[in-house]
Amino acid sequence: MKSIKMTLRFVAVVAAVCIVSLAASAQNQPPSVVAITHAKIFTLSGAPLEDGTLVIRDGKIAAVGANIEVPAGAQVIDAKGLQIYPGLFDPITQMGLSEISAVNATVDSTETGAYNPDVVAATAVSPSSEHIPVTRASGITEVLAVPASGGFDARGSSGVIGGQASAIHLAGWTINDMTIKKSVAMVISWPGMETRSFDFATFSIKNKPFSEAKLDYEKQVSELSDYLDRARHYAQAMGHGGPADYQRDLKLEALAPVMRGQLPVLVFADRARDIRNAVEFCDKQKLKMILAGGEQAYRVKDLLRSKGIPVVLRPTLTLPSEEDDAYDRLLSQPAELAAAGVKIAFGSFDNSFARRLGQQAANAVAYGLPYDEALKAVTVYPAEIFGVADQVGTLETGKIANIIVTNGDPLELNTEVKYLFIKGQSTSLDNRHLRLYEKYLNRPKAAGAN
Numbered sequence: 432m433k434s435i436k437m438t439l440r441f442v443a444v445v446a447a448v449c450i451v452s453l454a455a456s457a458q459n460q461p462p463s464v465v466a467i468t469h470a471k472i473f474t475l476s477g478a479p480l481e482d483g484t485l486v487i488r489d490g491k492i493a494a495v496g497a498n499i500e501v502p503a504g505a506q507v508i509d510a511k512g513l514q515i516y517p518g519l520f521d522p523i524t525q526m527g528l529s530e531i532s533a534v535n536a537t538v539d540s541t542e543t544g545a546y547n548p549d550v551v552a553a554t555a556v557s558p559s560s561e562h563i564p565v566t567r568a569s570g571i572t573e574v575l576a577v578p579a580s581g582g583f584d585a586r587g588s589s590g591v592i593g594g595q596a597s598a599i600h601l602a603g604w605t606i607n608d609m610t611i612k613k614s615v616a617m618v619i620s621w622p623g624m625e626t627r628s629f630d631f632a633t634f635s636i637k638n639k640p641f642s643e644a645k646l647d648y649e650k651q652v653s654e655l656s657d658y659l660d661r662a663r664h665y666a667q668a669m670g671h672g673g674p675a676d677y678q679r680d681l682k683l684e685a686l687a688p689v690m691r692g693q694l695p696v697l698v699f700a701d702r703a704r705d706i707r708n709a710v711e712f713c714d715k716q717k718l719k720m721i722l723a724g725g726e727q728a729y730r731v732k733d734l735l736r737s738k739g740i741p742v743v744l745r746p747t748l749t750l751p752s753e754e755d756d757a758y759d760r761l762l763s764q765p766a767e768l769a770a771a772g773v774k775i776a777f778g779s780f781d782n783s784f785a786r787r788l789g790q791q792a793a794n795a796v797a798y799g800l801p802y803d804e805a806l807k808a809v810t811v812y813p814a815e816i817f818g819v820a821d822q823v824g825t826l827e828t829g830k831i832a833n834i835i836v837t838n839g840d841p842l843e844l845n846t847e848v849k850y851l852f853i854k855g856q857s858t859s860l861d862n863r864h865l866r867l868y869e870k871y872l873n874r875p876k877a878a879g880a881n
Contacts, residue, residue, distance in 0.1 A: 464488050465855070466501040467836060470510035474826040475517055475811050485515055487832040490855035495826050508836070513849060516806075516841050517826050518572025518833040521788050522743050522813035523697075523723060523778030526563060526574045526599070527556030527606075532783075541579045541593065546658055549685040550594030552576040553613050556606050562782040564862035567601040569786040570841050570848045572833035573611060573823055574599060575813075579618055580723070580780060581699065591655055593618035595685070596697060598819050600833065602853040611831075615817040616697040616721060617689050621709045622651035623702070652712065659716055662686035695719035695818075697743075701752060703730035710738055721816055723778070726752050729764045732771040741774040741816045746784065747794040759798060765808070766799030775804075776813040793842035805842060831855070 465487040472483035474495060484499035485492065493502075501507060530537035539555045556576050566574070579593025595614040603609035626644045628637050665683035688694035696713065700706045701724045710731075713720040722728060722742045728735060735742065744765060751760045768775050777792050779785040792805040800808075814824030822831050835841060836850035851858045 464502050464505040466505040467508045467510050470513050470515045472515045476825040476827050487855045490832060492828055492830050492832050510836055514837050516835050517810045517824055518835050519570050519788055519809045520813040521571050521574040521779050521785050522776050523577050523580055523780050524574045524785050525580060525782050526576050527560045528576055529782060530560055545590040546592045547590060547594050548592045549681045550578055551614060552578045553597035553606050553610055558603055558605060558609060561863050563601050565864050566785045568860045568862045570835040571788060572601055572853050577618060591620055600853050602858045612819055616695050619696050619698045621698050621700040621705050622648055623705055624648040663690045666690045695721050697721045697723050699723045701726040703727040706731050710734060729767045732768055732773055736772045743776045743778045745780055746791045762794055762798040765795035769800055769804050774812055776808050776816055789842040790844050
C-alpha cells in the first residue's frame with residue numbers, strides 16, 4: 432500500500448513539473464499572431480496602401496488592408512514611417528550548395544558526369560551556410576538553389592543536365608523547414624559552339640576550326656536529343672503495366688515530369704545563336720523552357736515573346752561578353768526585353784553577390800526599365816516563372832508571410848531592413864558581415880593613435 436502511495440505521489444509530481452514546463456515553453460514561444468500597423472504597404476497585387484495594417488497568423492498573411500482591426504492578443508509592431516514589401520526572391524543561386532569556392536570540400540554544386548537529372552538541389556543544401564543570414568539581411572527571403580548554375584562560386588564542369596532546382600526559404604533548422612517546393616525546374620546547360628578555349632596546362636588560348644567546333648556541337652545536341660527520347664519512352668512505359676515490365680532507371684524516371692510537361696527546363700544559354708537553337712530544340716521536344724543567362728537575349732526578343740519564354744538575367748553589373756558590345760549593354764537590355772513583352776527576373780547566379788540583388792534591378796531602372804517592373808522582377812515574376820506564385824511574391828491573404836519592413840526602397844543600396852519575417856516568424860538580421868563590422872569598428876586604438 433505504501434509503495435502504491437509513493438508511486439501516485441511521484442506521478443503527481445512529474446505531472447506538475449510537466450504542466451509548469453509546458454506553460455513556460457508556451458510563454459517562450461513566438462506569438463502566433465502579429466500585427467504590423469501604420470505602414471505604407473506595397474502588396475504588388477494592387478495599389479500601395481498609405482496607412483495600412485498587415486496581420487500574420489500561424490505563418491501566413493491573415494489580413495492586409497487600410498482598415499484592418501488588430502486581433503486581441505496580437506503582438507503589435509508600430510511601423511509608422513516604414514514600408515512593407517514582399518521579401519525579395521533570387522531565382523538563381525548556389526545557396527547552401529557552395530560555401531568557399533576555393534575549398535573543394537565545401538562545394539557541392541555539381542555532380543560528375545554529363546547527365547544528372549536525378550540530382551535534387553534541396554538534398555544537398557546546408558541550412559547552416561554563412562551565406563544565408565548575409566543574404567537575408569538584404570531583404571531576400573527565398574531563393575532557388577540551382578545545381579550546375581555556374582557563377583563566381585562555381586567549381587567543376589556543369590555537365591549537360593545538371594539536376595533539379597529547389598525553391599527554399601532562407602530560414603530553418605533543416606531543409607524540410609526551408610523547402611517551398613522541392614523541384615521547380617530541370618537544369619540544362621545548352622552546348623555552345625566554341626572555337627576558342629583556354630588551356631590551363633599552357634595558360635594560353637587554343638583555337639579550333641569552325642567545322643570541328645560545329646561537329647562537336649552537333650554531337651552534343653544529338654546525344655541530348657537521344658537521352659530525352661529515352662526518357663520519353665521510359666515515361667510512357669511507367670504509365671503502362673508494373674515495374675516488372677521495365678528495368679528501373681532513376682535518371683530517366685526523374686525526367687518523366689519534364690517529358691509530360693509538368694516540369695519546365697531552365698536552359699542556360701547566352702549567345703543569340705545558342706538561344707535560338709535552344710528554343711528550336713525545346714519546341715521540337717515539347718519542353719517548357721525558361722532561359723537563364725541570356726546575355727544576348729535582346730537579339731532574339733521577338734522570338735522569346737512569341738514563344739512565351741521568360742528570362743532570368745545575369746547581374747547587370749557584369750562586363751559584356753563581346754568586345755564590340757557597348758559598355759552598358761547588360762544594363763540596358765532589361766528595359767529592351769520588358770518593352771518587347773518578355774517577362775524578366777534578375778538572378779545573382781552565385782552566393783557571393785546575392786545580397787546585391789536589389790541593386791542589380793535598380794541599375795536597370797537607371798537605364799530605362801520602369802521601376803514597377805524592376806521591383807516585380809525580384810519579387811512577383813520569379814515566383815510566377817517557377818510556379819510558386821500561389822505561395823510567395825505578393826502580400827495577399829493566405830500567402831506565406833515572407834515579409835520585409837524597411838525604411839525605404841528595397842532596391843536602394845542605403846535602405847535598411849528593420850524587420851524580417853520568414854514563414855511568419857520574426858527572423859534575425861544578425862550575420863557574419865555585421866559581426867565583423869562591429870568587431871573592427873570597436874577595436875581598441877593603438878597607443879598614441881589619434
